[in-house]
Amino acid sequence: MLSLSFPSDGDLFKGKRGKDVLQKALVLASQSCGSPAMSAIDPNSASNCNTEHILDLQYIPQLLRTAVNGILPTGKQMTSSMINQVDFMKYAMTSVVDLAKAGAISSGNAQIMNDRLFNAIGSTTNRLGLIRTASSVNMYKGRIFKFVTTEEFEYSGSIKSPVKDKLWNQVLNTAVKYGTSEAELLDPIRLTIAVWVYLNNAQVLARLNQVRQNVYAETKNVATYVPGMTSLPSIMKEFDKAYFDQAAAESLKWVEARIAAVSSAYTNTLVTPGNSEIVKDTLDLLYNNLKEIKVPDLDPLD
Numbered sequence: 001m002l003s004l005s006f007p008s009d010g011d012l013f014k015g016k017r018g019k020d021v022l023q024k025a026l027v028l029a030s031q032s033c034g035s036p037a038m039s040a041i042d043p044n045s046a047s048n049c050n051t052e053h054i055l056d057l058q059y060i061p062q063l064l065r066t067a068v069n070g071i072l073p074t075g076k077q078m079t080s081s082m083i084n085q086v087d088f089m090k091y092a093m094t095s096v097v098d099l100a101k102a103g104a105i106s107s108g109n110a111q112i113m114n115d116r117l118f119n120a121i122g123s124t125t126n127r128l129g130l131i132r133t134a135s136s137v138n139m140y141k142g143r144i145f146k147f148v149t150t151e152e153f154e155y156s157g158s159i160k161s162p163v164k165d166k167l168w169n170q171v172l173n174t175a176v177k178y179g180t181s182e183a184e185l186l187d188p189i190r191l192t193i194a195v196w197v198y199l200n201n202a203q204v205l206a207r208l209n210q211v212r213q214n215v216y217a218e219t220k221n222v223a224t225y226v227p228g229m230t231s232l233p234s235i236m237k238e239f240d241k242a243y244f245d246q247a248a249a250e251s252l253k254w255v256e257a258r259i260a261a262v263s264s265a266y267t268n269t270l271v272t273p274g275n276s277e278i279v280k281d282t283l284d285l286l287y288n289n290l291k292e293i294k295v296p297d298l299d300p301l302d
Contacts (some may be wrong), residue, residue, distance in 0.1 A: 075157025
């Protein structure tokens, strides 16, 4: 599957299509490692931002992986009928004349399933689903919604760790031993929480729901006009729920484990590190924000 082109951060608001973009940038509200709050500000005042797909670009290939192998992001078998891999390989990137009956699309070829799905998620000429977002939050969101696969290329039920565990553990050891590196230690926890603060922002959520509906509408078009794809809308309903539920559950599990590890390391050290108080105070703030890791109020797909 191939995504369609989309504008860089510098070009996002340019031209007629730029008016379709949310006229705000979502950025971290504070430099404090204890605050995952996000602010919607004038995009011209925002720095260190990227063009972000509110519904992640990975969503489409992940959905289609589930469609052909039957395994949801939870690692469980879906109940919908799988799509035959032969049909998928034949039609995913191939022009199907009847698919044009579903109507024109703003980018890509209206007769190709790949293009219809990726156009719905966001493109240069369809910017409803694009937003200017803090690059760090964008990066962590991509990791949180990257589901780990087995050797059989099926989802295992885990997400990619927001930061490599070995690297993070090394930072923890340094922080305890030398009383330094607390920002490097705690920021991954904050940014993981911030992803969910971002997705639950009312302005972001409204667009997330619209993009989900747009993608779902295209799955119905594909089911109607592309041979062998009749179960795709049903599959998306199952996939969509598992996608958000599993990412939230795994994010919470990862954050709780990191908070517990830091707390234990600082409690059990023989020599109190110089940054002990600030680390403990920040941990309390992060712990109090665990409630922010929750699935957004998603509209039913219909």
